[in-house]
Amino acid sequence: MTVTLLHAYPFEFDGRSVMLRDALAAEGVEVVLAHVDHTGCRTFAEWADRFADHIVDEHQTDEPMRLLGYCIGGVMCVEVAARLTARGRPPAYVGLVEAWSPSPLTRLVDGTYRHYRVPWRNRIRGALFELSRPHGPRARTIAAAWTMALLKWPPRWFRDVVIRRGAPRRRKSRWEPLRLAWALDRSSLDIPVFAYHTAHSTALMNGDRTLGLSPHLRGGFVLRTVGGDHAACTDHPHLEDLARVISVDLDLVEAGRP
């Protein structure tokens, strides 16, 4: 059984996918690593189109497609699966390891919008989304967060523009994919998904076990809680458990369910 593991960063910067590949291989799952460079893409959607084309080109067998992604690779996994479904080739399995979508309010408070230069259109939509979602924060909470963000703006502007002269705090190779991801207007998936999340990340997301993804998972999803935190879940000793759970789920899908 072969799974395509989508990797957003170049492999030389992050060996996690390679470690996950090896752990899955020990469980009898063959993993094909897929990475497509984002250079030249103006949006995450363009990058996802490129990824989808790459995966279709590489998939030359009659075997159904199975996709897996960790972190930003999971975000890419959702986008690619949505595109493949729209092309009439839905993947038989979609696995998301610690792929999350923090709420717009969290992004505002954390300074993510500013740090990744998210377009204003997305920021405003985010605020409206908070107002409209079931049992979201109250209007006064959102207004308070925006007020605080505006008060913090002058010192942040001074620090980022005057002192650092606009230089991003992360390496360009990491910053740019994240900038594209944060500005993404995410797709919805109409096929089932397997999500592997840690209890630590769930706690960080105010107890939301889907890590903010539930509005996007319209085709149903199965949740698995794995050990460690966002980084440690793909490292020893949690990595082996993660690989085992993924392998069991792949067997379930393979066994004719669905």
Next chain:
Amino acid sequence: MPLRLVVVRGWPAEGDDLMARLLGLLAEGGMAVEDVFVDPAGCGSMAEWATLVVGEIDRRLEPSEPRLLLGYCLGGHVTIEVTAALTAQGRPPTHVALVDTWDRSPAYQLSHGIYRRYRVGWRRRVRHQLQTLTRPGAVRVAPAAGHYGVALVKWIPRWVSEVVVQRGRPRLRKSHWWGLHLAYDWTYSVLDVPVHRYNAEVSIIDNDGDPSMGLAANFRGGSVLRRIGGDHITCLREPHVERLAALVVADLASPLAIAIPMA
């Protein structure tokens, strides 16, 4: 002792034979069914209605018995709130099944006069309509403006029909109307427990092709979605009801049911 499945109704069983065949097939499948309906008259909200239903379930079941819930249509909405109430009390249901339960899109509710007919509060209307612009895959500003234009044009003849001709009398029976009023004027709870959903193919198409039928954001504990044949009514009639009953029984029997994404 067989497992007891609590079927939560939104309508009284009298004069509603739609559920009879499903209940019969579930009984044939080895389930003991508790058919629960509590009149919503006098309830000010879905939460109050759900509290009454929880009380009725507790009256019929032993405290040690697992809570296995199933709801269809409006009964599904009540089931969501019953699940939230039980979870808040620290005794979440073991199994939650929703048959063809939806939250109609903002555009649908506006264009079909749902807000007006069921006297939905303005706060709910505004928050709900914001979803038109903000939920994933939402329409953009120009089509949304078109919706509002059409709704405004339809408003005048509707007002004449409902206020002048019918003198404000609801077109449904009072008990039915009140239940729907509570349902539409409510923001459904977010559930952190797994949910099994059985959605009719035609209903999915009617809900803009959304397999979750507008409820994706409400389920955060896992959601197994099964598509069944027919439409909202015929999914409970032959031949579709047999498959539906078989799926419900299979899901209840399997401890790994939540791991089965789709059939």
